[in-house]
Amino acid sequence: ETGVTQTPRHLVMGMTNKKSLKCEQHLGHNAMYWYKQSAKKPLELMFVYNFKEQTENNSVPSRFSPECPNSSHLFLHLHTLQPEDSALYLCASSRRVRNQPQHFGDGTRLSIL
Amino acid sequence: GQSLEQPSEVTAVEGAIVQINCTYQTSGFYGLSWYQQHDGGAPTFLSYNGLDGLEETGRFSSFLSRSDSYGYLLLQELQMKDSASYFCAVRPRGGQNFVFGPGTRLSVLP
Numbered sequence: 080e081t082g083v084t085q086t087p088r089h090l091v092m093g094m095t096n097k098k099s100l101k102c103e104q105h106l107g108h109n110a111m112y113w114y115k116q117s118a119k120k121p122l123e124l125m126f127v128y129n130f131k132e133q134t135e136n137n138s139v140p141s142r143f144s145p146e147c148p149n150s151s152h153l154f155l156h157l158h159t160l161q162p163e164d165s166a167l168y169l170c171a172s173s174r175r176v177r178n179q180p181q182h183f184g185d186g187t188r189l190s191i192l
Numbered sequence: 193g194q195s196l197e198q199p200s201e202v203t204a205v206e207g208a209i210v211q212i213n214c215t216y217q218t219s220g221f222y223g224l225s226w227y228q229q230h231d232g233g234a235p236t237f238l239s240y241n242g243l244d245g246l247e248e249t250g251r252f253s254s255f256l257s258r259s260d261s262y263g264y265l266l267l268q269e270l271q272m273k274d275s276a277s278y279f280c281a282v283r284p285r286g287g288q289n290f291v292f293g294p295g296t297r298l299s300v301l302p
Contacts, residue, residue: 083234112289121196122235122279122292135289169234177289179225180237 082106085170085184093192094160100187102153102170110176111153113145116167116186128153129176157189165191196280196293203299204270212265212296214280221282224256224263229295230276238265238278267298275300 083104092098104111113125127135128147142164144156153170167188171181196216204210214224223242227235241247241256241263253266267274280293 119200119294121294122281124289127289171235177283179223179240179283181235181290183227183234183236185232185234 083170083172083182083184085168085187087187088185089188089190091190091192092157092160094162096160097156097158099157100155100168100170100189102155102184104151104153104170104172104182104184106172106182108172108174108182109150110173110178111147111150112171112173112181113153113155114169114171114183116169118166122169126155127176134176160189160191162191165189196282196291198278198280198293198296200294201297201299203301205301206270206272208270209266209268210270210298212267212278212298214263214265214293216261216263216280216282216293218282218284218291220285222285223283224254225281225283225290226252226254226265227279227281227292228276229279235279270300272300272302274298 086101109130111128115123124137125139126145131147142159146154167186169186170184173181198214225240226238228238229235239254246255251268256263277295277297279295281290283290
C-alpha cells in the first residue's frame with residue numbers, strides 16, 4: 080500500500096478514444112504530480128498541482144488534459160493519443176510542491192493501438 | 193539545463209556491496225535524492241542528501257559531493273529483493289521541479 084492509488088493499472092485504447100486516468104492519495108498531501116515513464120528514458124514531469132491549482136505544465140501536448148478537483152484527487156484526461164504516448168503514467172504526491180519525498184502510485188500502463 | 197547520468201546496468205551477487213553513481217550537470221540544486229523502483233511497481237523514496245557527505249539508512253547509504261558534481265548510492269549486504277531500478281533526482285534552483293536520472297538497473301545474482 081503506497082498511499083497513492085492509480086486506476087486503471089492497464090489501459091489499451093485506440094487513437095480516437097477518450098479515456099481518463101485517476102489518481103487518489105490519502106496522505107494529506109497538498110501537491111500532486113503526473114509523470115510519464117517511457118522505456119530507457121528518464122521520468123518526465125508533465126503537470127504539477129499545488130492546493131488544486133496547476134503550477135506547472137511542462138510543454139505537454141493538449142491531447143493530455145489534467146484535472147484536480149481537490150487535493151486528494153487528480154485526473155488525466157486522454158483524447159486522440161498517438162502511438163508514442165504509450166508509456167507508464169505515474170502519479171505522485173508530496174506535502175508541498177517540490178518537496179521531498181514524493182510518494183508514487185503504481186502507475187497506469189497505457190498502450191495506444 | 194540540467195542532466196544526470198547513471199550507469200544503465202549493474203550486476204552483483206548476494207551479500208556483496210555495490211555502488212551506483214550519479215553525475216550531474218546543473219548550475220545549482222537543493223539536494224540529491226534516490227528512488228527505488230521494482231518491475232511493475234511504484235518508485236519509492238530511499239534517501240536525500242541536502243549537504244555534502246554521507247547519509248546512512250540501514251543497508252543503504254548515499255553520498256554527495258557538490259564540488260565534484262557527483263553522488264552515489266551504496267547498497268551493502270545485497271539481497272535478491274534489491275534487484276530493481278534506482279534513480280537519482282535533483283531539484284534545481286530557480287523554481288523548477290525534480291529532474292530524474294535515466295535509472296540504473298541492478299541485478300542481484302545468487
